[in-house]
Amino acid sequence: MSLASEAREAVRERPFLYDALRAGVVNYRAAADHLGLDGDPEAVATALRRFAAELDPATTRAVDVPVRMQSGVGLADDDTAVSPEDVVVSVGEERVVRGGEMTAIRASGGVDVAACGHVLGRLATASVVVDAAGVVAGDLVVVVPRRQGATALRIVEDALGSVPSAE
Template structure:
C-alpha cells in the first residue's frame, strides 16, 4: 500500500480528522505525527494536503423538528413495567414514566446522522447521555434531570446544523 493510500485509510479511521480536513482546519504536519505512519512526516503531510484538496467542503442541513423535554422518566427491563408506563422501547429496555431522568425528544426528518451529530455536541457540552436512539423519524436522548435544560438547548442547536 502506498503512503498516500495508508494516510487516507488512517484518516478514515479518525472521523474528527476527516471532518477537519474537509473544513480546512488542519495543521498537516501535526496530523502526520498524530497518525504515526511508517514514512517521512513531510511526505505524510503532503499526502494529507492532496487528500484534503479532493474532499468536498462541509455542508450542513437544518432539521425542522420540534424538540421537547419529558422529565420524570427512567430505564427499566421489560419484565419490570406495565405497557401503559412505557414511553419508548428498544429490545428488552424500556424508557418508562417515573424516574430521575429526562428524555429530550424530537420527531421529524431525523436520522442516524442527526443522532451522531447530536451526541457529539452533547459530549462537547459535557452532558451525560444515559441512553439514545433514533428510529421511525423520532430521536430520543435520555439524560440526568439536572442536565435536561442544557440537553434541550444543545439538541435544538445541533439539529440546526446537521452535517450533510
C-alpha cells in the same frame, strides 16, 4: 500500499480528522505526526493535503423538527414490570418509562443517524451525561439526568440546526 493510501486509510479510521480535513482546519504536519505512519512526515502531510483537496467541503443542513422535553422518566429492562401506558419508548428489552429521575429529549420526524451522531457529539462536548439514546423511523430520543434536561434541550435544538451533511 502507498504512503498516500495508508494516510487515507488512517484518516478514515479517525472521523474527527476526516471532518477536519473537509472543514479545512488541519495543521497537516501535526496530523501527519498524529497518524504515526512509517514514512517521512512531510510526505504524509503532502498526502493529507492532496486528500483534503479531493474532499467536498463541509456543509451543514437544518433538521427542522419539534423538540420536546419530558421529565420524570427512567430506564427499565424486560425484568421490570411496567404497564404499557407508562412506556415512553422501547428498543428490544430496554425501555424508557414514566416514573424516574431522568429526562427524555424527543425530536420527532426527519431525524436520521447523522443528526443523532451530531447531537451526541455536541452533548459530549458540553459534558452532558447521556444515559440512553437512539433514533428510529425519524424520531430521536436522548435520556439524560434530570438536572441536565434543560441544557440538553437547548443543545439538541441548536445541534439540529447545523447537522453536517454527508459528502
